[in-house]
Amino acid sequence: VKVTVTVNGGEVAAEVADRTLLVHFLRDVAGLTATNVGCDTSSCGACTVLLDGRSVKSCTVLAAQADGRAVTTVEGLSDGSGELHPVQRAFRAEHGLQCGFCTPGMVMASVSLLAENPAPTEDEVRTALEGNLCRCTGYHNIVRAVLAAASERRPS
């Protein structure tokens, strides 16, 4: 099947097998390897990307379902000026990552969360990130990072 996806603002078109998963399209066709595969049951969220602005687990979306739509991965998150996106900046400042494997998905899930709920409570952050697993941080600093990014984005 012919698939054309706008990935991080640029068009990526390819003929792929019908069963190609979006995550493999991103990694193997678009050459964007930040988005990781951490499970085979849609449990871990390492593959989370934005599809038309909303977070999806790209291991559970066919590339064909993304045809004609726009995908944002962590590589496309900052505006290209060299500045980190506020969520990326907060993850660094709060030590919200260790091995980094869950991080691209965790960051994209956090961006999606803050788009829907710009001023979440700690409980709301924890509930919203339930579908993104991290084995290194105990989530403590991830939660702090998301709360810090939220307060940075809110005009005081």
Added chain:
Amino acid sequence: MSILGTRVVRTEDPRLLTAGGTYVDDLRVPELAQAARVTFVRSPVAHAQITGIDTSAAKEAEGVVAVLTVADMDDLPPPPPDSGLTGTEGAPLPLGGHWSEPLLAIDKVRYVGEPVAIVITDDRYQGEDAAELVSVDYQPLGAVVGVDGALASESLLFPAAGSNVAVSTGTPADSAAFDACEVVVEHTITNQRVAPVPLEGRAAAARWADGKLTFWVSTQNAQIARFILAGALGLDPSGIRVIAPDVGGGFGAKVGIDRDALIVAWAAKHTGRALRWAETRSENLLGMTHGRAQRHAVKIGGNRDGRILGYRLEIVQDTGAYPRMGGFLPFLTCLMAAGPYDIGHVETAYQVVVTNATPISAYRGAGRPEATAAIERAVDLFAAEIGMDPGEVRRINLVPADKFPFTSPCGATYDTGDYVGALDKVLAGAGYAGLRAEQAGRRERGDVLQLGIGLSSYVEITAADADGGETARLVVHADGTATVYTGSSAQGQGHHTAWAMLVEAELGIPMDKVTVIHGDTDLIPAGVGTHASRSLQLGGVAVQKAAVEVKDHARRLAADMLEASEADLELDVERGVWQVRGDPATSRTWAQVAAHAGDAGLTADVNHTEGKPTFPFGTHLAVTEVDTETGQARLIRHVTVDDAGTVLNPVLAEGQRHGGIAQGVAQALLEEMVYDADGNPVTGTLVDYAIVTAAELPSFELLSSETPTAINPLGAKGIGEAGTIGATPATQNSVVDAVSHLGIRHIDMPLTPARVWAAISEAREGR
């Protein structure tokens, strides 16, 4: 002011946050451009004779390059001989001989997930299709499930060994030792089998060209991986290059390399084709080693005044289908059995048994969490029996601060500590008296949500293999930058940041001019790696020593340049320049000094070893709410002191504590690899195996405490495993405490709603 001890954010993070790491499956190097994919055919049964393998249909499938079984493995060296060490303490593993573990299964399979064949295809989806076409005939054998199944010996995994017991050792029980005790309590406790679940599973890529093997692998120890590869494939280590790129978590399960990765390396050599392999999560949960899996029989005795006089720990270690490191772990458990207590009489004994389940190996803590879990439960059982507050019982029995160094009856020499101080700090920080008052109020009112407060005081051993040491090479370049080559490679711990801090502190070369390289045996042939909470106290000290050597060399060079005596020279660490003492006008930069070194360069090579391990300690306090109608236990607070000596970077140290606490709490409340009566795993995906999420945890309350060790110049002990060691028993104790007023003394882990509810129901019916 020195940068050491300050809160420095990580240098690793900008790359990981914008481009993502480069894990094995992300490699897009030219050597792997034509790489084919490896897909494993794994045993779907726990114990069976293989009576036939038909690969013909698979070989005809689309995209198939090769289908390989043990019949193709005619180019391997013979398996290791029997080590003859069965029955001895701390036997090195694997045992070999009767207990040998093959690469691809030879004529038997012994656990679900055991590799039987591999399929090599052009792409990943073709591999999954073709693997299903490999037809294997299995003649089922009786499955040995759990330690009781192993000890019953109705079926033997290794008939030639004559038993399912691979190791049996320890001191005979001396019942007279407990005669003087007013109170003796005995209990059987299960420390269940859990899965490590690093977010990146196992992965490898291999290329054989020009008589040399290049092997990219997700490992904690590139150099050890090379050693294992050389032995398994019969190659000279100099003909192997192992590269560990970014590693997505290890937790002990990526120490060295295991069987599946060896098969990938062999297949690349055998076929001449570059290969890639990245396991699925379902494979990971069955194929990667599991952890813990001990059953404990504890006996604790003492007097009603709270003094503990005797303790006995008997362990049965389920090591799974093959005795890998699982044969060694109970040795560490016994070494640390006495915990942080001054107990006059301590006995330990253990058996290691094989079962038809995934092999056991190290998992964050590796034998020490089991020791702590056993004695911390035992202390609570004792406290409950004599009706004394568990905090008070601990205070009475902890090794007092004036008794260090303290050699325990188990033979471990605890270097430094303030165990009572850690306990008191946690009790104060948590507001212990207030928590007990709240608990009493809820009990009085008969609230549905009861409050539990659980304590765990611990001491652990870090860098147990200190005599193995660690390497560092430091080079200062003529442009003023520096490069550190370290044998200690990271899986998220932050080595790049920590090692650069050490260089900046010693030499005044700013961190952003320091590059840290690890995990490549061509660049770093000698090294050990990251495990056993050893990195800072061995690898970090090696870096610091290298910096001191470089400084000594640079002093001579600068003296020559400035025509001054060495004694008159000083390094201004703030500015990173050499100068004649008190005369900034004479300053020479690192770039100038390095250039003056000429072709010899400004380099130091260090292989740092220590004679002794270190013993971090602490106390954890967990507060849980238990719903007495549903059995649901929820952790609502977790307060800890984890004293690992002098802290290099609090950001990194706290991160290690956070992660370990979460894993420790998860073992107490959620996680267990469950097998049915036929040895089939029933928790083989992340849908069934409950790793902890953000929604089930609170933020943690970390209190700081630094009691330096004199064993190394940094004063540092290990911090990587403190969390799992302290958190699991504190959490378990808190849940039991929440329902103790109902007469409940013990509930085995994991403390799922079903188990807690059953315990409550039984207690109420028993009234």
